[in-house]
Structures are given as structure tokens and as C-alpha cells.
Amino acid sequence: MALLAADLKEGTKTVHADAERSKFIKYFFKGEISPATYGRFLISLYQVYTALEKALDAHKDNENLALLYFPVELSRKAALEEDLEFFNGPEWRDMLNPVSPAQKAYIAAIERCSNTKPELLIAHSYVRYLGDLSGGQMLSKKLQKYNDLPEGKGVAFYEFPLIEDLDDFKNQYRKRLNQVEVDEETHQQIVEESCQAFVRNIDIFQEFDHELEGLPLTKKEKEALEAAQAEQAAHSGFLANLAPSNLINSIASAVGLKSSA
Incomplete structure (x- = not known):
């Protein structure tokens, strides 16, 4: 059987990239997520982590989940x-x-997952905690840079004071993933559940998209928008391309956004 850590990384590659290209994350990295919007986003995270950590606590004696159970080092609820x-x-x-x-x-x-097959909680633990230890550290820097936060305020979620070396901890976590012993079907289900966890995250991001409407586009996005408009104009002789929904979808695709049309 293939190693679980490698299969999780490879199996979630596409949807992970989709999450990174989401409108919310793009604007987060540009410093255009207001403190008020971010505060409401934290509510969503709190709901998720409350459910996840309750489930992990309930199944802490499961031999596979126990390998990845770090309630002191990783728990995010208090932060x-x-x-x-x-x-x-x-x-x-x-x-x-x-x-x-x-x-x-x-x-x-x-x-x-908790009620039917607790081993699938590995997927949610992997997506959330390794994400916090990796990309979450970059988000923390952006949050501090663009909001001029007081020292040590507003970024507790991204801080892991009881982990001395984040990279070493992540490596140890991946090694423990590879020690998980499940049958092939469950192995694949964990990978599939991880993909769905990324989709759930994207859905959370998209609930805030309407708050980002009207924010200025970057130079790159403007160029992509103009290119999409020019391409549509060049093919305007084709009736299919005259449909407003097609035009909207092409423009949205070009700037990396999803159309609601």
C-alpha cells in the first residue's frame, strides 16, 4: 500500500490549488480583507474547530487517530x-x-466521519492543522502587515508556542500519517475526504465573496479582464458567444474567479 502522507499530498494537489486561488485568499494576500470581515471569518473557523476537536477528543483512544492526536500542541479553539x-x-x-x-x-x-468511520477524521486533521502550520504562517504575516496589529494581538490562531520547530513537527506528523494502518478502501476514503475538506474550506471562503465586490482589481487582473473582453469581441460572430452567461464565465475564468451566472 502506498504511503498515506504522499497520497494525501498528491491526491489533494488540485483542490488545494483551487483553495489558494479563491477570491478570499487572493484578497487576503493583497491586504484587502477588512478587520470586520476577518472577524466574521474567525467565527466560521471557530465553528469548524469546535466540531473537529470535539470529535478528535471523542476518538482519542482509536489507535490510528491516537498517532495524530496532539491536543496540547495543536488545539486551536482557545487561540x-x-x-x-x-x-x-x-x-x-x-x-x-x-x-x-x-x-x-x-x-x-x-x-x-465521527459517527460512521472515525479514521476519516484523519483527513480533516491533516487539512486543517498542516495548513495552519504551513500556509497559515504566511497569512499571519499578511494579517499583521496590512492591519498594523499591536504586538502579539490578533494572530493567536497562527501561533503554536508549544511547538519548538514547525518544520520538524510537520515532518514528524507526516511520518505518523505513514504509520496509520487501515485497509485499502479506508486509505482511499481518507484521501477523498481530504479533498472534500478543501472543498468545504472553499465554500467558507465563498460566503464572503459578496463583501469583496467592488474592490479594485490588480494590474494583472485588469489585463486578464481586458484580454478576455478582446477575445470575446473577436469571436462575436458566433452566436454561442453572444450569450451573456458565456461572456461572464470567460471573464470570471480569466481573473480566477467563479461566476454565479
Whole structure:
């Protein structure tokens, strides 16, 4: 059987790239996510981690999950609570309801794994925690750079004070992934569930897309938009290309956004 860590990396490559190209992440890296929007985004993360860490705690004696159970080093719930109060104020818990559709779907996916085949929680643990230890560190720097945050404030979610060397920890985590002993079917299901976890993350991002409407495009995005418009004009003789939805989809594709048409 192939090594699980390698299969997870390869199997999620495409959807991982899709998540990185999402509108929310693109604007995050440009510093155009407002503190208010980010504060609401943290609510979504809190809902997800509350469900995930509850499930991992419930199955901590599962021999495969135990290999990847690091409640002290990795748990994000308390760190999120600190950041939630910083961005949203002391009444942040009032923002937990209503639960959004994307939040509900993500929570339901975690609960389904917990209730039917706990080994599939490995997928959600892998996507969330390794993401926080990797790309999350870059997001932390962007958040601090563009929001001029006070020292040590607003970025607790991205900090792992009990892990001395993040790269070494990630390597050890991957080694433990390769020690997981499941049958071939479950092995493949873990990879598939990891792909779905990325999709759930993208769905969370897209719930904030409407808040990014009207923000200025970068030079690269403007050029892509103009190129798409020129291409459509050049083929305007074809009736199929005259359909407004086709034009919108072409432009959205060119700038890396998804059309709702």
C-alpha cells in the first residue's frame, strides 16, 4: 500500500490549488480583507474547530487517530477565542448564531466521519492543522502587515508556542500519517475526504465573496479582464458567444474567479 502522507499530498494537489486561488485568499494576500470581515471569518473557523476537536477528543483512544492526536500542541479553539474577542469584542459569542450554510455543511461532514468511520477524521486533521502550520504562517504575516496589529494581538490562531520547530513537527506528523494502518478502501476514503475538506474550506471562503465586490482589481487582473473582453469581441460572430452567461464565465475564468451566472 502506498504511503498515506504522499497520497494525501498528491491526491489533494488540485483542490488545494483551487483553495489558494479563491477570491478570499487572493484578497487576503493583497491586504484587502477588512478587520470586520476577518472577524466574521474567525467565527466560521471557530465553528469548524469546535466540531473537529470535539470529535478528535471523542476518538482519542482509536489507535490510528491516537498517532495524530496532539491536543496540547495543536488545539486551536482557545487561540481562536482570543482572536475572536480581539476582532469582535467581548460579545463575540452572540455572533455564533445563525450558523451559515457552509459552516453547517463542514460541521456535518466532520460529524458524519465521527459517527460512521472515525479514521476519516484523519483527513480533516491533516487539512486543517498542516495548513495552519504551513500556509497559515504566511497569512499571519499578511494579517499583521496590512492591519498594523499591536504586538502579539490578533494572530493567536497562527501561533503554536508549544511547538519548538514547525518544520520538524510537520515532518514528524507526516511520518505518523505513514504509520496509520487501515485497509485499502479506508486509505482511499481518507484521501477523498481530504479533498472534500478543501472543498468545504472553499465554500467558507465563498460566503464572503459578496463583501469583496467592488474592490479594485490588480494590474494583472485588469489585463486578464481586458484580454478576455478582446477575445470575446473577436469571436462575436458566433452566436454561442453572444450569450451573456458565456461572456461572464470567460471573464470570471480569466481573473480566477467563479461566476454565479
